[in-house]
Amino acid sequence: xxxxxxxxxxxxxxxxxxxxxxxxxxxLNRLGYYLYGYRHFSSRIKGGxxxxxxxxxxxxxxxxxxxxxxxxxxDQETIDLNAKELREGGxxxxxxxxxxxxxxxxxxxxxxxxITAIAEELxxxxxxxxxxxxxxxxxxxxxxxxFNKAVEEEFGRKGPAxxxxxxxxxxxxxxxxxEQAGGPLEEFKLEPADGVQKLFMIxxxxxxxxxxxxxxxxxxxxxxxxxxxxxxxxxxxLPKFGxxxxxxxxxxxxxxxxxxxxxxGVRTMTASAGPGLSLMMEAIGLSGMTETPLVIVxxxxxxxxxxxxxxxxxxxxxxxxxxxxxxxxxxxxxxxxIEECFYDMVEAFNVAEEYQxxxxxATDLQLSLGKQSCDVLDYDxxxxxxxxxxxxxxxxxxEHRMFKRYELTENGVSPRVLPGMKNGIHHVTGVEHxxxxxxxxxxxxxxxxxxxxxxKIKNLRVTNAVKVHAEQKDADVLIVAMGSTGGTIEEARxxxxxxxxxxxxxxxxxxxxxxxxxxxxxLKSAKQIMVLxxxxxxxLANLIKQNLGYHDKIKNVLKYDGTPFLPSEVYKACKELI
Amino acid sequence: MATFKEFRNNVKPNWCPGCGDFSVQAAIxxxxxNVGLEPEQLAVISGIGCSGRIxxxxxxxxxxxxxxxxxxxxxxxxxxxxELTVIASGGDGDGFAIxxxxxVHAIRRNLDVTYIVMDNQIYGLTKGQTSPRSAExxxxxxxxxxxxxxxxxxxxxxxxxxxxxxxxxxSSDLKQLTTLIEEGIKHKGFSLINVFSPCVTFNKVNTYxxxxxxxxxxxxxxxxxxxxxxxxMNKIMETHGMLTGLIYQDKSRKSYEDLAVGFKExxxxxxxxxxxxxxxxxxxxxFK
Numbered sequence: 001x002x003x004x005x006x007x008x009x010x011x012x013x014x015x016x017x018x019x020x021x022x023x024x025x026x027x028l029n030r031l032g033y034y035l036y037g038y039r040h041f042s043s044r045i046k047g048g049x050x051x052x053x054x055x056x057x058x059x060x061x062x063x064x065x066x067x068x069x070x071x072x073x074x075d076q077e078t079i080d081l082n083a084k085e086l087r088e089g090g091x092x093x094x095x096x097x098x099x100x101x102x103x104x105x106x107x108x109x110x111x112x113x114x115i116t117a118i119a120e121e122l123x124x125x126x127x128x129x130x131x132x133x134x135x136x137x138x139x140x141x142x143x144x145x146x147f148n149k150a151v152e153e154e155f156g157r158k159g160p161a162x163x164x165x166x167x168x169x170x171x172x173x174x175x176x177x178x179e180q181a182g183g184p185l186e187e188f189k190l191e192p193a194d195g196v197q198k199l200f201m202i203x204x205x206x207x208x209x210x211x212x213x214x215x216x217x218x219x220x221x222x223x224x225x226x227x228x229x230x231x232x233x234x235x236x237x238l239p240k241f242g243x244x245x246x247x248x249x250x251x252x253x254x255x256x257x258x259x260x261x262x263x264x265g266v267r268t269m270t271a272s273a274g275p276g277l278s279l280m281m282e283a284i285g286l287s288g289m290t291e292t293p294l295v296i297v298x299x300x301x302x303x304x305x306x307x308x309x310x311x312x313x314x315x316x317x318x319x320x321x322x323x324x325x326x327x328x329x330x331x332x333x334x335x336x337x338i339e340e341c342f343y344d345m346v347e348a349f350n351v352a353e354e355y356q357x358x359x360x361x362a363t364d365l366q367l368s369l370g371k372q373s374c375d376v377l378d379y380d381x382x383x384x385x386x387x388x389x390x391x392x393x394x395x396x397x398x399e400h401r402m403f404k405r406y407e408l409t410e411n412g413v414s415p416r417v418l419p420g421m422k423n424g425i426h427h428v429t430g431v432e433h434x435x436x437x438x439x440x441x442x443x444x445x446x447x448x449x450x451x452x453x454x455x456k457i458k459n460l461r462v463t464n465a466v467k468v469h470a471e472q473k474d475a476d477v478l479i480v481a482m483g484s485t486g487g488t489i490e491e492a493r494x495x496x497x498x499x500x501x502x503x504x505x506x507x508x509x510x511x512x513x514x515x516x517x518x519x520x521x522x523l524k525s526a527k528q529i530m531v532l533x534x535x536x537x538x539x540l541a542n543l544i545k546q547n548l549g550y551h552d553k554i555k556n557v558l559k560y561d562g563t564p565f566l567p568s569e570v571y572k573a574c575k576e577l578i
Numbered sequence: 579m580a581t582f583k584e585f586r587n588n589v590k591p592n593w594c595p596g597c598g599d600f601s602v603q604a605a606i607x608x609x610x611x612n613v614g615l616e617p618e619q620l621a622v623i624s625g626i627g628c629s630g631r632i633x634x635x636x637x638x639x640x641x642x643x644x645x646x647x648x649x650x651x652x653x654x655x656x657x658x659x660x661e662l663t664v665i666a667s668g669g670d671g672d673g674f675a676i677x678x679x680x681x682v683h684a685i686r687r688n689l690d691v692t693y694i695v696m697d698n699q700i701y702g703l704t705k706g707q708t709s710p711r712s713a714e715x716x717x718x719x720x721x722x723x724x725x726x727x728x729x730x731x732x733x734x735x736x737x738x739x740x741x742x743x744x745x746x747x748x749s750s751d752l753k754q755l756t757t758l759i760e761e762g763i764k765h766k767g768f769s770l771i772n773v774f775s776p777c778v779t780f781n782k783v784n785t786y787x788x789x790x791x792x793x794x795x796x797x798x799x800x801x802x803x804x805x806x807x808x809x810x811m812n813k814i815m816e817t818h819g820m821l822t823g824l825i826y827q828d829k830s831r832k833s834y835e836d837l838a839v840g841f842k843e844x845x846x847x848x849x850x851x852x853x854x855x856x857x858x859x860x861x862x863x864x865f866k
Contacts, residue, residue: 029866199865209861215851218657220650237861239840242849246657249683253650256643260623260654263641264662265847268654286644374865379858384851400588418847419621419639419655420662427634429642438589439634 001191003058006065007136010051010082011074013044020072020129021052024136025371027150028056029200031142032193036487037202037371038064038564043225043309049077058191060373062337062487066568069188070139071108072132074115076100083108089187093135093177095128111135111180118172127169134170135177141184144174199374203341203367203484206374207297208233210345211269213382216295217243218268220257222250222276225309226365227299230271251276255283255296262293263428265389265418267349271297274316275306277360281323284358286430288328291406291414291453293352295345297361299368300483302562311562312365314483315535317543320360321512327450329457331359332512336467336486338374340509341367346382347462354387355456356413362511364534366564367484388415394423402426402436408448412456457513465510466518469493475504476578478526480519482508482540485532485565492570501574508540514547529553530577532570536560582611585620587637592628598749598775598786599629599696605752606665606694607636609759615663623652625668625677628703629696629775632667646677649684652691659845660690660835663763667694670711671701674730678710681732685739685768689834692762692769695732696749698777699784706780716783733814733825736770737807742828743769744810746821748789749776754822761824767833774822796823805829 009020025035036055042048055065067087073079073094083092083106090108094100095115102110113135119127130151137147148167155163178184201209208230211219217238221231235245243266248254254270261268272280277298287294300316302308320332331351335344341363348359394417397403405426407414414435417424427437432449434440469490479489486507493503506522508515523529523544531541531554538556545551557573559565585607593599610620620638624630626645633640639662643651652666666684673681673695684691700718701707707720711732715724736744743765747755755773762769774789794817796802802823803809810826835841842849853861 197866199862201865205865209865212861213853213858217846217849217851218654220654239838241853241857242840242842242846244657244838244841246653246687248650249679252647253680253683256647256650257654257657259643260641260651260656261658262654263651264621264655264658265845266658267851268658282644283647290641377862379853379855382853382858386851402587418659420618420659420845420847422616422618425618425637425639427640427642429634430644431642439631 001189003191004061005056005069005188005190006053006067007056007070007072008051008053008068008082009072009132010049010078013042013048013050014046015074016126016129017050017052017074020133021054023129023150023154024133025054025200026154027137027147029373030146030150030197032195032197033057033190034060034198034373035200035371036061036064036373038366039369041310049081051078051082056190058193062372063491063567064564066566070136072136073100074128079103091139091185093132093139111177113173113176115173118176119169122165122169127166130166130169131173134173137170138174138178139181139185140188140190144170199377200371201338201374202229202369202371203338203363204229204299204369205233206338206341207271207345207361207363208237209377210342211349212237212241213342214346214349215267215384216269216349217241218261218266219245219270220248220254220261220268221245221270222248222254222272224273224276226301226368227271227273227297230297251279252283255280255294256286259283259287259292259294263419269295269297271299273299273301274303274319277316277319277323284330285324285326285328287358288324288330288453289430290428291356292428293356294358295348295352295361296358297363300362300364308562310365312564313534313560313562314364315539315560316362317511317539320362327454329355329357329453330512331355331357331457331460331462332362333359333462333510334362334482335367336483336507336509338367338372339377342377343381343463350383350385351460351462353389354385354413355460356387356416357457364483370484388413390415390417390421390424394421396423397425402438404435405437406433406435406449406452408435408452412452460513461515461518462510465515467507467509469505469507470503471522472502472504473525475502476527477574478504478506478522478529479532479574480506480508480529480540480544481532482511485534488565488567489532489570491567492574495567495571496574501578503574511543514543516547519544520548523548523550523553526553528555528577530555530557530573532557532565534559534564579614580611580616582607584617585610585637587635589635591635592631594779596778597628598698598777599632601749601752601755602694602696602773602775603632603635605755605759608756609763610638612756613760613763620663620665621655622665622667623648623655624666625672627669627672627701629667629669630672646672647680648672649677649680649691649693653684653687653689656689656691656835657846659847661845664691665694666691667696669702670695670697670699671709674710674732682735682739685736685741685770687834688742688767688831690767692759692771694759695770695772696775697772698775698781700777700781702777702780713783731814731819732770732772733819734811737811737814737826741770741826742767742831744826745769745824746772748774748793748822750786750790751822758824765827767831792820794821796821796825
């Protein structure tokens with residue numbers, strides 16, 4: 001029996017690839033398997049090859065696999081493009097409709113199942129997904145009743161007749177393939193999972209969930225890949241808590257509307273990707289200058305310009321840190337796991353109010369869209385902290401005085417009152433201003449106010465600003481990365497350890513202000529440092545060099561072809577280094 | 579109840595003597611008092627430009643944002659706390675050039691915000707360049723041979739974008755302007771009030787006298803029906819947009835806040851943020 005397996009479904013975009021994946025993985029989740037998904041898709045709606053890959057495991061996994069065990073193909077193109085990924089002895093389940101063939105040099109076994117024919121016989125080719133997933137399920141020798149339960153849940157609200165038809169499609173697919181294969185494939189028999197259903201979601205949903213738990217009640221946003229799922233989740237949920245999502249006319253409106261709403265006292269967010277973030281830069285400056293809380297999620301994708309909208313990249317870091325004109329305090333945090341997507345959002349809303357600054361939460365496409373098992377999220381660790389928000393009554397102001405919204409304090413953070421509060425009237429402006437918010441060009445005031453704002457974040461460190469996966473004082477290589485790459489590195493490390501290679505591994509989660517003092521001890525003791533990132537210019541490596549040096553020790557491994565690192569690539573890079 | 583004096587502060591405006599914006603400021607202060615507001619119940623959100631400074635000259639909550647973005651900020655404020663009266667304001671460059679996209683969509687969205695544009699047909703703060711409201715042939719520093727672009731008609735655009743309240747006034751007519759702002763504040767939805775507010779320094783064509791000669795007050799037409807969309811559009815076109823008064827009002831359409839499903843009827847800013855364990859578990863259960 002095996003402990004992990006990789007399965008992929010491919011076809012033309014819009015022909016049921018997504019739904020096959022959904023129903024198949026939902027059923028696996030019911031059995032308690034850990035899952036990690038990867039979507040290969042294009043920036044179009046119908047047509048064009050697309051595929052979804054799922055890693056299935058009896059223990060937690062956070063990486064896609066190098067190879068593939070089972071490929072389900074709706075067309076020959078899927079086989080031609082993906083068969084080379086199949087491992088020795090892999091299996092192809094293909095629609096008999098297109099008389100599938102196995103490309104030369106590939107040793108996979110092929111099962112041609114009349115996927116379309118069965119579906120059409122049952123009434124509609126839409127049920128292809130059920131036939132295909134039923135066949136896959138049967139090959140793995142998994143209990144059909146569990147799958148049927150998942151089908152029931154998916155189609156229950158459409159009535160028993162529809163459920164029955166789909167169950168029948170699953171049965172027919174399973175029956176056909178088992179007859180061809182002579183029963184379930186022994187070599188693909190998975191060890192039983194723990195039977196505990198896991199949370200199963202994409203990073204964008206974890207972000208939405210974290211936002212609600214963190215007190216977010218409004219979102220203003222403009223659709224963009226790969227961020228839209230956040231607004232789509234929140235528009236379903238926020239009205240249940242009295243709030244709403246406004247789809248704005250552009251990202252400038254999204255960011256400025258969020259500033260207005262935060263100014264008036266509601267935790268409000270926006271989310272976008274590179275092109276949208278570029279448009280938001282002036283607004284981010286306004287938030288920094290007026291000390292108005294703001295939370296922005298940047299789901300990084302391939303840039304520059306329109307770039308690779310549906311592909312993996314980690315190339316916005318420089319823009320997020322340096323993008324605004326002038327100098328403002330801000331926080332840029334990059335979650336590296338699905339759980340962190342949740343907890344970081346809670347923290348982002350707290351930091352935004354405690355420090356009165358813009359907070360940017362930067363994910364990457366794989367983290368935002370890869371559907372995966374998620375640990376239990378802890379209700380008790382969610383805390384709301386609104387910082388120096390003034391509650392209760394204020395004493396009357398002296399005549400012609402305003403509330404000192406920008407009062408110079410020891411840590412630079414001033415008391416904040418919300419519009420509507422008696423005796424709290426003050427002015428807010430992006431023009432340099434005095435303690436009451438009145439425009440001021442005084443040189444003395446200017447210097448004081450700049451220092452006040454910039455000093456606020458001096459000691460700002462988020463939870464696990466530098467996350468230590470493995471500390472080894474005598475390691476041959478210290479691997480440093482950010483975002484979703486951590487899981488892949490951990491998998492590579494397991495192989496390296498078997499080979500006797502000692503590695504240490506840290507993830508930099510806080511990109512700005514840079515947590516130098518937390519990272520330095522690791523760099524200091526490292527023999528060699530490998531910085532792995534999905535961009536072409538080594539933005540993380542450059543941040544480290546700029547803040548801490550270590551030019552001679554750092555080897556930068558870059559991948560910017562639109563795909564995430566594979567464990568084998570990390571393994572190879574490490575081997576080459578030592 | 580607050581008087582208009584309580585909406586004054588001691589900040590000296592940096593407007594030129596004779597600027598039309600002084601009257602707009604006074605009209606807002608009077609209208610706010612007339613509708614019974616206390617200063618803390620009003621938020622004035624403004625853009626960038628001479629007129630954008632207005633939020634700093636009124637004793638109320640105020641936010642002076644970035645160029646062209648007064649409307650999205652103002653809408654954010656209203657969404658966060660619908661109990662506040664929200665006035666957005668700025669110039670014709672702010673609202674009809676850099677911010678035109680927001681203007682059209684704020685009109686469509688119909689949140690309960692009153693938008694007052696101080697329209698002087700020129701860029702004042704940058705010392706005299708053409709604006710989308712400048713007349714064809716208008717000579718400025720950026721159009722030394724005269725503007726060759728068509729003059730934008732904000733009233734026509736507002737009507738076609740589905741505005742529920744469209745008015746226009748002249749800064750010299752403090753009485754009419756004050757009344758229109760009061761009506762705008764009372765209107766349940768988005769109200770656009772375009773105000774001819776002469777720039778005495780850089781616009782030597784569209785002067786106080788020029789406006790007095792060229793504008794038509796709707797009071798001259800006792801049969802005019804401001805609830806008739808077609809009549810409104812006709813009147814705007816007949817007068818080439820040189821009319822003042824309440825041009826159009828649709829009282830039947832609900833505001834965005836009232837239409838948004840589940841949107842809280844009290845100010846959202848006032849509710850507690852913590853989820854109960856039960857609410858939290860319910861959200862998680864959907865991912866199993």
